[in-house]
Amino acid sequence: MMDAAPRDFKKFTRKSLPRVEALAQGHRACQGCGEVLALRMALKAMGKNIIVASATGCMEIITSSYPQTAWQVPWIHVAFENAAAVASGIEAGRKALMRKGRLQKQRTTIVAMAGDGGTADIGIQALSGALERGHDFVYICLDNEAYMNTGVQRSSATPYGAMTTTSPPGKLSIGQYTWKKNVPAIAAAHAIPYVATASPAYYLDLMNKAKKAAMIKGPAYLHIYSPCPTGWRLAPERAVEISRLAVQTNVFPLYEVVDGQYILTKKIKKPKPVEEYLKLQGRFRHLDKKTIKEIQERVDREYEALVQKAALAEAEEESTEEAEK
Amino acid sequence: MPKRVGIEVSLAASEAACAADVDVIAAYPVTPQTHIVEHLSELVADGELDAEFMSVESEHSAMSACIGAAAAGARTFTATSAPGLALMHEIVFIAPSLRTPIVMVVANRALSGPISIWNDHSDIMAERDCGWIQTFAENGQEVFDLIIQAFRVAEDPEVLLPVIVNMDGFTLSHVIEPIELLSASEVSEYLKPYNPQMVLDPKEPITMGPVGVPEIYTEARYQAESVLNGSKKVIVKAWKEFAKLYGRSYKPIETYRTQGAEVVLMTMGSVTETAMTAVDRMREKGIEVGLMRFRLWRPFPVQEFRRAVKGIKALAVVDRAISFGAQGGPVCSKVKSALYGAPEQPQVFGFISGLGGRDITVEMFEQMVKKTIRYAKKGKGPMYELIGVRER
Numbered sequence: 001m002m003d004a005a006p007r008d009f010k011k012f013t014r015k016s017l018p019r020v021e022a023l024a025q026g027h028r029a030c031q032g033c034g035e036v037l038a039l040r041m042a043l044k045a046m047g048k049n050i051i052v053a054s055a056t057g058c059m060e061i062i063t064s065s066y067p068q069t070a071w072q073v074p075w076i077h078v079a080f081e082n083a084a085a086v087a088s089g090i091e092a093g094r095k096a097l098m099r100k101g102r103l104q105k106q107r108t109t110i111v112a113m114a115g116d117g118g119t120a121d122i123g124i125q126a127l128s129g130a131l132e133r134g135h136d137f138v139y140i141c142l143d144n145e146a147y148m149n150t151g152v153q154r155s156s157a158t159p160y161g162a163m164t165t166t167s168p169p170g171k172l173s174i175g176q177y178t179w180k181k182n183v184p185a186i187a188a189a190h191a192i193p194y195v196a197t198a199s200p201a202y203y204l205d206l207m208n209k210a211k212k213a214a215m216i217k218g219p220a221y222l223h224i225y226s227p228c229p230t231g232w233r234l235a236p237e238r239a240v241e242i243s244r245l246a247v248q249t250n251v252f253p254l255y256e257v258v259d260g261q262y263i264l265t266k267k268i269k270k271p272k273p274v275e276e277y278l279k280l281q282g283r284f285r286h287l288d289k290k291t292i293k294e295i296q297e298r299v300d301r302e303y304e305a306l307v308q309k310a311a312l313a314e315a316e317e318e319s320t321e322e323a324e325k
Numbered sequence: 326m327p328k329r330v331g332i333e334v335s336l337a338a339s340e341a342a343c344a345a346d347v348d349v350i351a352a353y354p355v356t357p358q359t360h361i362v363e364h365l366s367e368l369v370a371d372g373e374l375d376a377e378f379m380s381v382e383s384e385h386s387a388m389s390a391c392i393g394a395a396a397a398g399a400r401t402f403t404a405t406s407a408p409g410l411a412l413m414h415e416i417v418f419i420a421p422s423l424r425t426p427i428v429m430v431v432a433n434r435a436l437s438g439p440i441s442i443w444n445d446h447s448d449i450m451a452e453r454d455c456g457w458i459q460t461f462a463e464n465g466q467e468v469f470d471l472i473i474q475a476f477r478v479a480e481d482p483e484v485l486l487p488v489i490v491n492m493d494g495f496t497l498s499h500v501i502e503p504i505e506l507l508s509a510s511e512v513s514e515y516l517k518p519y520n521p522q523m524v525l526d527p528k529e530p531i532t533m534g535p536v537g538v539p540e541i542y543t544e545a546r547y548q549a550e551s552v553l554n555g556s557k558k559v560i561v562k563a564w565k566e567f568a569k570l571y572g573r574s575y576k577p578i579e580t581y582r583t584q585g586a587e588v589v590l591m592t593m594g595s596v597t598e599t600a601m602t603a604v605d606r607m608r609e610k611g612i613e614v615g616l617m618r619f620r621l622w623r624p625f626p627v628q629e630f631r632r633a634v635k636g637i638k639a640l641a642v643v644d645r646a647i648s649f650g651a652q653g654g655p656v657c658s659k660v661k662s663a664l665y666g667a668p669e670q671p672q673v674f675g676f677i678s679g680l681g682g683r684d685i686t687v688e689m690f691e692q693m694v695k696k697t698i699r700y701a702k703k704g705k706g707p708m709y710e711l712i713g714v715r716e717r
Binding site for chain 2: 048049050051053060061064065066067069071072073074075076077078079081082084085086087088089090091092093094095096097099100102103108125126128129130132133
């Protein structure tokens, strides 16, 4: 049996949720922001003995407008594409100082965080470099599937068919014409000890993965689904619902890759049709039956490929009727 | 007393970083800087330097990692050259704003295109306004000393700014020179361990690099400008202290045979030594010519410069980069603006030469001086001219 976690790993339960908050209230996120929700959960799981290096993006601007800050842990922002490189420098600096006796020896979790643009597009080189060098850090990609901070432009993580301001549907266009880049697979290809996907609708799963990522020595990569009601043309109160639907339709499957071994952490017994997921979002409103069918086929195929890779015995089963409350 | 050894200047630069006991080096190979990071990685591999050597995947990440390491409280060093410096550009501007006292050696090289690995100053002139302290070395000894001094100045609590030490690619980086190398213990009297003022520490959380809204951005830039200008007195003091301990004196502007000179050549970097030969030769012929060199380029030493030009009739300013479309070179433009409104204003004539590895010979310097004398007599000359260019 595959053991994803270090020996002293203890799962959070509904009754043992940490009270600690690294991110204060009063930040400037939009109503119903799923990204800040996901971020808060991940941070709660990792505790306060952390240092965060943030990429430019929504999370950066909503938390750090000088002279205010929402950060109750040490936090640094340098630029858009280099969160992984900055985090690797912090880790290396502390390592040298501890070795030279100028910093008390202790393990602090170094976290790099960026959106999908800062991860899948402009930041992928810095990410790859930091993963390859084997720094002891956690990289969190908060994936809201487009450049939301600049006004909803497409990224390579934008799903097929989605409308964004730079993938508009038109006479000659269905919207985004490329399929979502599989960044967790790219991270896993670096043979790092831990890769996981997570969704804020499954908060215990998300928090346990974040905790595990922080405890594991070496690079860990977390790819977190982060609904953006503003950019997706979604009702703000439906952020959690859409996060759950993404998992239940297999659009965004939850899994871990531990030392190269894929493990499904949420197996969907009877997946819901993808159309149920698409129809709640204005960004997919223009899609015709043919395109929806195409998306359904692709989702089925990709999920099947994932199942093939995964050790099925490890998966916890869930029926779509009894969703996690 | 330290012994003088014959050593390649790049290796001496590495030895300086080693003597400064740096904690983190993050660098990417780029000609002609490569020997610096090669030798540093050797020193780390052999256990002679206790540091993290980060072999990063680009210069962009090199500077990003340096910022992270410095923000964590580590003494941090890197080295680069033209294309690498250009790739770093965005992050180079952020380092002073975060008050991270990184020291970077730039082995000056021409920017593309056409691609050229050879020496000029176009790489650093593109970063002229980046907010770092910037010095130019004339020879290998100066490279070594400027690096040691750079850490002391950068980490001064009144400064906390990154420093660039410029050294000419190949003509310095790949040349073996006699250099007095100071050991870590010899340096320790001058350079105390880094005592960072602001560190990323879970015990005392701080927010670094926040959003600067319009209500705050101007003030942040004003602060960056004030601290850079204010760093000059710390630099001068650090140089005086260095002279006391090790016997080598450094000033923002160096002069050579300027006494009674009517025309003065102005240079930066290693061509200065060729220019000295030209001055000696012309002085022998009775031409009253001298030489002036900027060691400190940013903050620009305007008062020292105005004092230094007193009694001089004409300046021949040598640029090793073109400021495209601006009718001149960046050094000449700065010289002219520094003199505007000054009580004494020599005539200024600009010469651009030594681009992309082409030598500036003694004869070319003589040519510049002769032209300057002629133009000065007439009271006018071209705004600038390229010396040694073939037009056909």
